[in-house]
Amino acid sequence: MSKRKYDYDLFVIGAGSGGVRAGRLAAQLGKCVGVAEESLPGGTCVVRGCVPKKFLVYGADFGEAIEKAKGYGWSTENVSFDWTVLRDSVQKEVNRLSGIYSTILEKNGAELHRERAELVDAHTVRLCTSGETKTAETILIAVGGSPWTPDIKGIEHAIVSDDVFLLPEQPKRMLVIGGGYIACEFAGVFAGLGTDVIQAYRGGRLLNGFDAEVRDEVGQVQIRNGIDTRFNISPTEIRKTDGGYIVSFNDGSKIGTDCVLMATGRRPKTDTLGLDAAGVDVESSGAITVDEFSRTSQPNIYAVGDVTNRVNLTPVAIREGAAFIETVFKDNPTAFDHDDIASAVFTRPPVGTCGVSEGEARRRYGDDVTVYTTQFRPMKNVLSGSEHRCFMKVITKGKQETVIGVHLVGDDSAEMIQMVGIAIKAKLTKADFDATCAVHPTIAEEIVTLKPRELNKTTVVT
Structure with missing residues (x-):
């Protein structure tokens, strides 16, 4: 042998x-x-x-x-x-x-x-x-x-997402720096647990890379959750004090906090x-x-x-x-298809998304795009008094109106997008969605009853 x-x-x-x-x-x-x-x-x-x-x-x-x-x-x-x-x-x-x-x-x-x-x-x-x-x-x-963190003075005083799960105690005040999905999720978590949360981001809207209307909706989600969101500022220094930390920003502002979470990417x-x-x-x-x-x-x-x-x-x-x-x-050359992958962002309520954004659709297909949207207050929130709403968006292309993008913000979005992802992967059309009978009363039924949004065809949403 x-x-x-x-x-x-x-x-x-x-x-x-x-x-x-x-x-x-x-x-x-x-x-x-x-x-x-x-x-x-x-x-x-x-x-x-x-x-x-x-x-x-x-x-x-x-x-x-x-x-x-x-x-x-x-x-x-x-x-x-x-x-x-x-x-x-x-x-x-x-x-x-x-x-x-x-x-x-x-x-x-x-x-x-x-x-x-x-x-x-x-x-x-x-x-x-x-x-x-x-x-x-x-x-x-x-x-x-x-996790990646910026090279600023006092960065050793910040924690990263890996550290969040082992915090010895819940901070009364938390500053979350970043605007991506990790930053948005942890800001929502700690606000929901009772921490006073400020979220600071160098850009003008959260969730860079997502559909523009989803980004706007998530901005409203954070506000409704009591998160103080501040835009267009970047940290320059973190200073430890007897009462916590003072974080300085490039616009001259300073924020006092008990915990600095750097959620600036991986x-x-x-x-x-x-x-x-x-x-x-x-x-x-x-x-x-x-x-x-x-x-x-x-x-x-x-x-x-x-x-x-x-x-x-x-x-x-x-x-x-x-x-x-x-x-x-196995002598079977196989390349995984990275197109049309459904994903979720666990803000509170969450985001579900699959396919292309409206901006990307219009860059690829120009005027040959139709967009369907709706926004409504979920039935569960009527008696509870919750201000959270649901936003839904379906993007189609061509005369057949093949569905190329679906974007959801609201309760159960993460669960719904898994099923909708099957339809997008199968290249179903808006007519296929419309031919599907609604399940009432549910949030998901709105996906099969959407009406077109009037939009200036020369406008590109980014």
Whole structure:
């Protein structure tokens, strides 16, 4: 029996959603698989992202539900909130889920190394704690991203999104710096838990890159949630004082707070991977350059997930990991389709979006675009007294009015967009939507009863 040329058929650096999926599938095919993870298995989503974040959103929603229940006849006296109970409950569940990810790998025969790994050359990785080196015929990089913060004086006094879940106590005042989905979500969470929140952003509207009307609606959502939103300012210094922190901005203003959350974006986590030594090219952003099959500039090294900065969503990393297995180990070259991916932003209420924005639609198709919108007060909010509303937008192209974009802001938007995403992926038309009978009384029924919005065809919404 001939000696194996490499220690592993596949070595995966990073045990997040994409890495675990690929490692498990390869092991199930009988391949010899090694996986290295410096943190808890499960990656950003399970450990410090989507999952614990959504639990915090639920926590804030329960508080609002208790308050709004008065309109439905419920007595809500003597209600209190304990941050440490929520925090510890979330961490207990995170640890349980991380354990499941470990078990998935190990039960399928993959060897899990609980330490950081870096590339030595195209076929060799070094385990940084033990100092061992391992060789592999194929290497998959799935290390994700990490929070980025601006280089300003006193930045060491700020926390990032990774730190939010372990705060020793709930701050009475919080300054959230940033206007992306992470900033908007955490501002909404802590406002809902009773913290006085200021959200400061260098731009003029939140959620850059989203549909313009969605951005405006989310701005109103934050205001209705009691968040003091301030635009067109950037921080220049964070100074610690006896009473908290003073943050200075480029317009001369200063904001006092107990906690500074820098939610200014995430970047691929590639600076300590040894990519140069392995001959792997990166973009100026630090993202690993890959082709449609997730292959890097080094033919035996692949990369999936946020480290490639394509579509930074957990389900996308999972699909990319599965496509990698088809390509490399099943002789079935498979490229994951990154178009028309439904996603959600868990503001309170949330955003659901799939397809192109109106601005992008008009840049691509000019006047050959029809837009349908509505805005209304959900039935649930009538008796509760809630000021939150629902906004819906459907974008179509051509005489057949193929639906190319749907954008929702309001209760249950994240749930609805998953189903609507199927229709967009199937290239259904507005007539197909109209032919679908409504379910009454629901929020979702409005999607199949939308009327066109009158719009000057020379106007481009950006």
